[in-house]
Amino acid sequence: MxxxxxxxxxxxxxxxxxxxxxxxxxxxxxxxxxxxxxxxxxxxxxxxxxxxxxxxxxxxxxxxxxxxxxxxxxxxxxxxxxxxxxxxxxxxxxxxxLKVFADLRWGTLDPVAFRDAELGLVRLRAHGVFNIRIVQPVLLINTLAGTMGRYTTEQVEDYLRQVIVSRFNDYLGEHLRTLFDLPGRFDDIAAGLKRALEADFARFGLALDGLYVTSITPPEEVQQAIDDRSRLSVIKDMDNFVRMKAAMAMEKAATGTGEAGAGLGLGLGMMMPALFGNLQGAGGRAAAGVAAVQARCAECGNDIPAGARFCPFCGHEQLVSQQCDHCGANLPPEAAFCPRCGHPADEHPREVVCPGCHATNLPGAVYCNQCGDRLG
Known part of the structure; x- marks a missing residue:
């Protein structure tokens, strides 16, 4: 030259x-x-x-x-x-x-803290790309390059990345309530973040020609919580969903061999009445939106579905032919004395049979424990 x-x-x-x-x-x-x-x-x-x-x-x-x-x-x-x-x-x-320098990368080296309205404090990682161009050459020389013989995008990219991440954290805190609102908002976040960064770039004679958000990633446990919530929003009938999952588990357990398979099958069998006890005749009650009435197991004290024949927690039989008048324990057939308190087993009123589903109910019952219809 x-x-x-x-x-x-x-x-x-x-x-x-x-x-x-x-x-x-x-x-x-x-x-x-x-x-x-x-x-x-x-x-x-x-x-x-x-x-x-x-x-x-x-x-x-x-x-x-x-x-x-x-x-x-x-x-x-x-x-x-x-x-x-x-x-x-x-x-x-x-x-x-003066050309546009495209495909410059920005991202969080360390996760940034975001206080989610529903999940609490969450640490996020975010990545994207941005484009820059020079609009004031003298200002660029005096503020960034100085007397350097050459100045490249590699030298300025690290600094600009830190500026973008800092503004990104502020923007999320001001404009995003929860991560559940994040899907479909990447373009809005990118546009708002670009406006917030214009003054930071202009002071160096640069223009932010474009900024794009490619990913905003919470920790794995938070992602799992979001996925679970999404699945729940798809499921319209939780009761039938649980019954379907239980049936699938029992089918899988039935193919198992050995003591483990037998034990699992026994446990699921004990849960069967609680899971499927309300299937018969429950269409009218479910359609009317009536919540399932909870009963209490006399043996272990846990709440169980009304009409369940066995307690899903301890396996105790709930519907019996007679009970001890003294302590309320279930009496074996033709028992002369209560096995719990020793009180004599006297003559008891007859059981009530439901005219609709023909299920046997305890003496004095007003509603059928099986189908919920009124007795008598």
């Missing part, structure tokens, strides 16, 4: 072969003795700034320009003898790349 020759004039131009340089300085080794009449060629995607005597001049647009300095060929060399034949009229040209 002939920047520091003694006699000939300079012809200055620059090509970015890497596609990643924001700016490039000529001469590359520092300032030079750019002479009066040197030719400067600037491409459409570039701008050039002449620094003369340490001060920035106007930016040159596309085209060929003639530079005017105090350096005259040969004469300047002779007059600069007191300074070791180095002219004090130093000059350099900064070429600035």
């Amino acid at each position: 002939g920047v520091n020759n003694v006699v000939l004039l300079e012809a200055l131009e620059w090509f970015d072969e890497t596609g990643q340089e924001l700016l490039h300085r000529l001469p590359e080794e520092g300032s030079g003795e750019i002479k009066y009449g040197a030719q400067l060629t600037v491409r459409e995607s570039q701008a050039a700034v002449l620094f003369y005597k340490g001060k920035a001049g106007d930016a040159f647009g596309p085209g060929r320009h003639t530079l005017k300095t105090g350096n005259i060929p040969i004469v300047t060399k002779l007059l600069s003898a007191p300074w070791g034949l180095i002219s004090p009229l130093r000059a350099e040209v900064f070429f600035v790349n």
Whole structure:
């Protein structure tokens, strides 16, 4: 390029072969003795700034320009003898790349804290891409590049990434209530975050040409909670869903062998009455939206579904032919004394048979424990 020759004039131009340089300085080794009449060629995607005597001049647009300095060929060399034949009229040209630098990556190196309205404090990771372009070349040189001979996107990307993450954390805290509202809002978040970052980029002579959010990821346990909630929103009839899952588990257990399979089958068999006790005749009650009435097991004291024949917790039989008048324990058939308190088993009223489903109910029952219809 002939920047520091003694006699000939300079012809200055620059090509970015890497596609990643924001700016490039000529001469590359520092300032030079750019002479009066040197030719400067600037491409459409570039701008050039002449620094003369340490001060920035106007930016040159596309085209060929003639530079005017105090350096005259040969004469300047002779007059600069007191300074070791180095002219004090130093000059350099900064070429600035005005194209859009696309596909720059941003993301959280460490999770950022977000206080979710429903999940509490959650740590999030987020990633995306952004595009930048230079809109004020002199400001970029004075604030970021300084006297560096070349300045690339790799050098500025780390800093801009930190700025984006900081604004991202603030934006989520102000505009997002809970992660359950996140699906479908990536575009809104990206647009709002871009507006919040415009001033941060403008102070360096940069414009944020585009910003995109590709992922916002909570911890695995939070993702599991979100997935569970999504599944529950799909299930319209939880009772039938639970019964279906129980039937599938029993079918799988039936194919098992050995003591483990037998024990699992026995446990599920004891739960069968509680799971399926309300299937018969329950259509009218379910359609009317009536909640299942809870009963209490006399043996273990746990709440169990009304009408269950066996307690799903301890296996205690709930519907019996007679009970002890003294302690309420179930009496075996033809028992003379209560096995719990020893009280004599006297004559008891007869059991009540439901006329609808023909289920046997305890003496004095008003509603059938099997189908819920009124007795008598």
